[in-house]
Amino acid sequence: MAEQVVADKLKLSDAPKKLKSKVWQYFGFRDGSPADKAKCKLCFTDVAYAKSGSTTNLMQHVITLI
Numbered sequence: 616m617a618e619q620v621v622a623d624k625l626k627l628s629d630a631p632k633k634l635k636s637k638v639w640q641y642f643g644f645r646d647g648s649p650a651d652k653a654k655c656k657l658c659f660t661d662v663a664y665a666k667s668g669s670t671t672n673l674m675q676h677v678i679t680l681i
């Protein structure tokens with residue numbers, strides 16, 4: 616898939632396994648980027664998420680795309 620190729624170029628790391636929400640399949644982390652920002656694998660936007668583990672922001676971002 617083209618998206619995967621781009622993701623490889625950006626060296627996105629998958630979210631840690633401890634992050635169990637399904638929404639994490641759409642987000643990764645880029646090496647060196649702030650840990651409180653997840654990068655969307657679909658449009659490569661940085662999306663902030665709460666350290667509390669809330670994925671509300673991420674959910675809302677994905678919902679606008681799918």
Ligand SMILES: [Zn+2]
Pocket residue numbers: 655656657658659660676680
């Ligand atoms: Zn996105």
